[in-house]
Amino acid sequence: MNHIAKVLQFAGWPIIxxxxxxISGLQYQQLQRLESQQNPLPVAQPDNISFADAIAMAAPSVxxxxxxxxxxQSAERTAADQVNLYLGERxxxxxxxxxxxxxxxxxxxxxxxxxxxxFDTEVTLADGRNTPATVVAWDKSNDLAVLHINMDDLTPINxxxxxxxxxxxIVFAIGYPRNIGQSVSQGIVSAxxxxxxxxxxxxQTDAAIHPGNSGGALINAxxxxxxxxxxxxxxxxxxxxxxxxxxxxxxxxxMEDMVDQAIAANSGYLGVLTGEALxxxxxxxxxxxxxxRGMLVESVDQGGGARRxxxxxxxVITQVGDTPVTDGQNIMMEVRNKKPGDSIDIQVYRNxxxxxxxxxxxxxxxxxxxx
Numbered sequence: 001m002n003h004i005a006k007v008l009q010f011a012g013w014p015i016i017x018x019x020x021x022x023i024s025g026l027q028y029q030q031l032q033r034l035e036s037q038q039n040p041l042p043v044a045q046p047d048n049i050s051f052a053d054a055i056a057m058a059a060p061s062v063x064x065x066x067x068x069x070x071x072x073q074s075a076e077r078t079a080a081d082q083v084n085l086y087l088g089e090r091x092x093x094x095x096x097x098x099x100x101x102x103x104x105x106x107x108x109x110x111x112x113x114x115x116x117x118x119f120d121t122e123v124t125l126a127d128g129r130n131t132p133a134t135v136v137a138w139d140k141s142n143d144l145a146v147l148h149i150n151m152d153d154l155t156p157i158n159x160x161x162x163x164x165x166x167x168x169x170i171v172f173a174i175g176y177p178r179n180i181g182q183s184v185s186q187g188i189v190s191a192x193x194x195x196x197x198x199x200x201x202x203x204q205t206d207a208a209i210h211p212g213n214s215g216g217a218l219i220n221a222x223x224x225x226x227x228x229x230x231x232x233x234x235x236x237x238x239x240x241x242x243x244x245x246x247x248x249x250x251x252x253x254x255m256e257d258m259v260d261q262a263i264a265a266n267s268g269y270l271g272v273l274t275g276e277a278l279x280x281x282x283x284x285x286x287x288x289x290x291x292x293r294g295m296l297v298e299s300v301d302q303g304g305g306a307r308r309x310x311x312x313x314x315x316v317i318t319q320v321g322d323t324p325v326t327d328g329q330n331i332m333m334e335v336r337n338k339k340p341g342d343s344i345d346i347q348v349y350r351n352x353x354x355x356x357x358x359x360x361x362x363x364x365x366x367x368x369x370x371x
Contacts, residue, residue, distance in 0.1 A: 051170070058225070067111060093212045095213055162247045271307060311348060345357070
């Protein structure tokens with residue numbers, strides 16, 4: 001027994017030492033955990049999220065629209081079967097979106113609507129250029145209107161798929177509210193109203209929409225058009241966080257149908273006002289030589305194809321296409337055989353030289369001043 005006790009006495013010291021070392025290790029680990037909790041490691045912060053690229057992509061496609069609206073201000077009965085209407089004018093401000101580089105702009109009809117469809121509109125681009133615009137088609141049931149401008153270097157917007165939208169997605173409204181210039185407001189998709197076939201019929205958003213935003217763009221975070229800002233729900237008349245936009249795909253599809261119908265129903269429009277056909281006598285009077293034949297250009301529409309091509313007042317149109325010009329009817333028949341959007345070569349005499357101007361025809365009604 002004494003021998004066994006001695007063995008246990010000598011064997012116990014290593015065991016006791018091992019236990020003490022293990023306890024020390026555990027205490028060291030606990031101290032490290034306490035220090036890490038008191039002095040946590042820095043957490044990498046994500047970069048600031050910016051949507052500047054998306055805005056920069058879409059903004060050049062959103063334009064300001066100024067429309068002179070004609071309205072009945074009062075009425076007076078002058079006889080049992082006669083009423084005189086007194087008209088007045090007021091400016092209407094709104095926004096629009098360039099859909100095609102051929103000059104087609106989509107907006108709301110209520111932005112440009114006028115009594116007896118007496119449209120008078122002007123468009124200002126984001127880069128400051130402005131031009132008269134022609135209202136070529138409209139759809140009252142869907143509150144849509146299509147404008148056409150004859151300009152170069154247009155930036156059509158990219159069309160997105162609103163079917164991909166979900167409630168909570170970030171969206172931006174771009175337009176010209178209250179005539180303060182182009183501005184952007186951010187919000188989310190608040191609700192999506194879908195028809196029985198699951199297509200989107202209206203998009204609700206809390207992105208701020210004010211007077212002047214109508215017809216502007218509702219874009220997604222990629223800068224793509226997903227809606228056309230249409231209206232707000234408000235009891236005060238001011239924005240209260242409930243705005244509505246027409247889905248882009250249905251609005252653009254309706255525009256394409258309206259444009260096709262407008263082109264089919266209209267002849268091309270050159271955009272010049274011409275005077276009398278030159279004779280030997282008037283040629284000598286105006287230019288000092290008697291051999292110039294053609295139609296003298298009296299004026300050129302500011303937003304017409306002729307001005308865009310470079311034709312000026314004082315020019316003489318000597319040939320349209322392959323047809324030499326002999327009188328005003330000659331010009332009209334050649335142009336009327338073309339459609340809006342078609343290109344035609346216009347030859348003019350200017351300062352003793354002949355120039356050829358490829359001209360893209362627009363929409364309008366030709367006028368000739370008889371001698």
